[in-house]
Amino acid sequence: MIATVIKIYGKYYTIENQGKRINCTLRGRLRKDKRLEKYSEPVAVGDRVLFESDGEDGGVIETVLDRKNVFTRRFKESDRDDLIAANLDRIVVIQCFGKPRLNLRFVDRLIVRGVREEIPVLLCINKLDLARRDEIDAIKAYYSGFDLDIIQMSAMSGEGIDELKTALAGRQSILIGNSGVGKTSIINRMYGGLDLKTSEVSLSTGKGRHTTTNVSMFTLGDGTRIIDTPGLREFGLMDIEPEELGIYFMEFGRYADECSFSPCTHDHEPGCNVKKQVEKGNISEERYVSYLNILVTLQEYYQNRYR
Numbered sequence: 001m002i003a004t005v006i007k008i009y010g011k012y013y014t015i016e017n018q019g020k021r022i023n024c025t026l027r028g029r030l031r032k033d034k035r036l037e038k039y040s041e042p043v044a045v046g047d048r049v050l051f052e053s054d055g056e057d058g059g060v061i062e063t064v065l066d067r068k069n070v071f072t073r074r075f076k077e078s079d080r081d082d083l084i085a086a087n088l089d090r091i092v093v094i095q096c097f098g099k100p101r102l103n104l105r106f107v108d109r110l111i112v113r114g115v116r117e118e119i120p121v122l123l124c125i126n127k128l129d130l131a132r133r134d135e136i137d138a139i140k141a142y143y144s145g146f147d148l149d150i151i152q153m154s155a156m157s158g159e160g161i162d163e164l165k166t167a168l169a170g171r172q173s174i175l176i177g178n179s180g181v182g183k184t185s186i187i188n189r190m191y192g193g194l195d196l197k198t199s200e201v202s203l204s205t206g207k208g209r210h211t212t213t214n215v216s217m218f219t220l221g222d223g224t225r226i227i228d229t230p231g232l233r234e235f236g237l238m239d240i241e242p243e244e245l246g247i248y249f250m251e252f253g254r255y256a257d258e259c260s261f262s263p264c265t266h267d268h269e270p271g272c273n274v275k276k277q278v279e280k281g282n283i284s285e286e287r288y289v290s291y292l293n294i295l296v297t298l299q300e301y302y303q304n305r306y307r
């Protein structure tokens with residue numbers, strides 16, 4: 001039988017098959033499956049699996065079906081990709097007005113991940129009830145160079161919730177963002193009756209309290225599947241080579257074709273057309289600085305690794 005993994009606790013996996021939940025362990029040989037070995041975990045939320053039922057509400061996962069895509073991150077210390085979820089139709093990056101502070105550099109890292117995995121990214125800015133006009137304009141200016149889908153909404157007032165619901169309808173999506181931006185509040189507001197736990201942002205630090213502790217999927221009647229995640233502090237992209245990074249900044253695309261060097265890191269090379277277009281104002285300077293910021297972290301990492 002086929003089911004979808006909706007939650008993982010240590011070595012236990014909750015899977016869902018036609019609305020029924022089954023608690024599973026893994027068949028031992030699965031850990032030796034070559035396709036799965038390169039990741040930190042053999043199985044992720046969102047995976048489609050074949051399982052054998054014990055006749056009641058337990059079972060064993062036998063196989064992980066081929067994945068459409070994976071959502072991973074990679075840190076310096078690690079030689080494996082940290083697997084967060086699989087088979088996504090959308091990455092929904094959540095940010096907010098008010099606290100915690102807006103962090104568009106973090107958003108840019110997630111956009112890189114989405115573009116690379118060919119998973120559409122939606123930027124959702126919550127707590128619109130706390131927004132100032134200049135903040136809204138600043139975000140639009142920052143992303144002026146390419147057509148990123150942006151929804152502004154408030155889980156508190158309900159504004160924008162229908163727009164988000166429509167964007168997620170019938171799809172499997174993950175909500176990603178720092179702690180306290182309101183990921184869980186959004187799910188609660190969209191679908192009454194779940195009453196998931198949320199908590200206030202700390203007044204002293206302006207940061208969230210890491211309330212959600214597990215990646216878990218909520219399956220809703222209309223085929224919509226939403227994955228809630230614990231707040232991320234960082235998002236490592238160490239699996240990406242420095243020369244490759246520019247490809248994932250979509251608005252550099254057509255300009256990069258005219259750089260004198262190929263590949264061009266759009267940093268120090270003479271005759272770099274991306275740099276020229278930044279000066280001309282055709283590429284957002286802040287996005288370019290954000291690009292350089294990621295580039296430096298990748299270059300440092302690769303230099304140390306191959307020295």
Ligand SMILES: Nc1nc2c(ncn2[C@@H]2O[C@H](COP(=O)(O)OP(=O)(O)OP(=O)(O)O)[C@@H](O)[C@H]2O)c(=O)[nH]1
Nearest residue numbers: 155156180182183184185198199200210211212231
């Ligand atoms: N003013 C305002 N507050 C909101 C809104 N949405 C959520 N909050 C508040 O923000 C705080 C954090 O919300 P959570 O839903 O717990 O945030 P989270 O992103 O799930 O955080 P973690 O689970 O820690 O990653 C709570 O106090 C919510 O009430 C909103 O639209 N407006």
Ligand SMILES: [Mg+2]
Nearest residue numbers: 183184211212
């Ligand atoms: Mg939460």
Ligand SMILES: [Zn+2]
Nearest residue numbers: 259264266272
């Ligand atoms: Zn260049």
